[in-house]
Amino acid sequence: MSEHRSEQELVRLQKLSQLRELGYPYPNDVELNADSQKIHQVVGAETEREEAERTRFKLAGRLMAFRLMGKAAFCHIQDRAGRIQLYVRRDDVGEDAFKQFKTFDVGDIVEASGFVFRTKTGEPTLHAESIRLLVKCLKPLPEKWHGLTDVEIRYRQRYLDLIVNEEVRSTFETRAKIISGIRRYFDSNGYIEVETPTMHQTSGGATARPFETHHNTLNLDLFLRIALELPLKRLIVGGLERVYEIGRVFRNEGISTEHNPEFTMIEFYQAYATYETLMELTEELITGLCQEICGGLKINFREQELDFSRPWKRLSMVDAIRELGGIGSDIDLDTLAGVHQAASKLGLSHVAEIEDYGTAVYEVFDAAIEEKIVNPTFITRHPLSVSPLARPSLDDARFTDRFELMIAGMEVANAFSELNDPEDQRRRFEAQLAAKAQGDEEAMDLDEDFLSALEYGMPPTAGEGIGIDRLVMILTDSPSIRDVILFPQMRPTGAAE
Helix, strand or coil, rough: HHHCCCCCHHHHHHHHHHHHHHCCCCCCCCCCCCCCHHHHHHHHCCCCCHHHHHHHEEEEEEEEEEEEEEEEEEEEEEEEEEEEEEEEEEHHHCCHHHHCCCCCCCCEEEEEEEEECCCCCCEEEEEEEEEEEEEEECCCCCCCHHHHHCHHHHHCHHHHHHHHHHHHHHHHHHHHHHHHHHHHHHHHHCCCECCCCCCCCCCCCCCCCCCCECCCCCCCEEEEECCHHHHHHHHHHHCCECCCCEEECCCCCCCCCEEEEEEEEEEEEECCCCHHHHHHHHHHHHHHHHHHHHHEEEEEEECCEEEECCCEEEEEEEHHHHHHCCCCCCCCCCCCCHHEEEEEHCHHHHHHHHCCCCHHHHHHHHHHHHHHHHCEEEECCCEEHHHEEEEEEECCCCCCCCEEEEEECCEEEEEEECCCCCHHHHHHHHHHHHHHHCCCCCCCCCHHHHHHHCCCCCCCCEEEEHHHHHHHHHHHCCCHHHHHHCCCCCCCCCCCC
């Protein structure tokens, strides 16, 4: 191992060896009564010096910098609440402790106790009366983290990213607040949080290629779930009229700034509601989060301003193609020929090979229109042929009562009035099987148990899925989905692209 160590690492290992000879035990008897935030609050309250000196605080954290000045030193430690300065003087901590303190390295985890004061420059500081090493850091921390050109190192070694990058820690703290806020909203509106299986015998609930696994004891091939939908709708059948689940889903697809093969969703279902009901709910939920997290309804994301002021724009998919694609009234988008003509105008020559009207409409929107949407917009009336679980529109059976919420060119939510006709659902599943037989790896399987549940009767229901990772991206102004996932999937180091 030593031949692969840097000079700095070898020095640190030698220090650890010397500590072991002195009986260093990797101590685990720490009892704290403060953190960096508390120290700042105490000083911020302008506590009288005599009272401050009577109170003793004990805290611990990672040593991030220190400056020796003969018989004293200033250093900074970092804990879960932030950073705080320590003042360490030989006459206060003792000669032996100070001698050992001088051997500490940046990155070491230490414990200190003492009283608080404010320095001449006004910085809140703990005047240490004792200090000891808790954990020796054997690898030096990056010195110029923000200057690294290979940003993937941050994702591969997220623990280092969190240590040295305060903004990254803040992002994940905000992510936790967003998820907590989502839970509060649904709990306060009569929804029940549930948990459903991650592994399924069939792949359904969305059009996506699944990951496959095998259960040895049952000798059973299984799929990791690509959506939460079908188990939750079974619960609606069972009488749990408002349910939600926040969970990880897995899709065997590409990796990009907006896609990770495993990601977090919330799906929720409400009996006796329509997709229009969920538009109002979605506006209320996200504007509330926007106010709570960002302090207002106008925020910046990817160097553009987003306006979340209600009401949000609503456009049918066909109208969006016409309005945002600049398609004139001379082209009839209600016909397949007209959609082919519009696709040609937009430079989408491959659409001419699509013979299904609904699939052609969706492809034009996906390839040329979606990226042009900036402010929150509900895209409604999706074609039936690309919506195998949605209720058909009564006025035109080619379309469904469905919407996608688009923000900054990304799909953030997908919802529809649920199909509860078991015979129609069987026909849709069979069409998916036919597509799979023709080579469509994203087509759904036929789920007999779900069809059986529908035959017991599912009340009129609306359901929605929201991509939490993308929502966090927007509310924290994070350019990539990997910036908001603690451990994004990465290629092995050295693997070919």
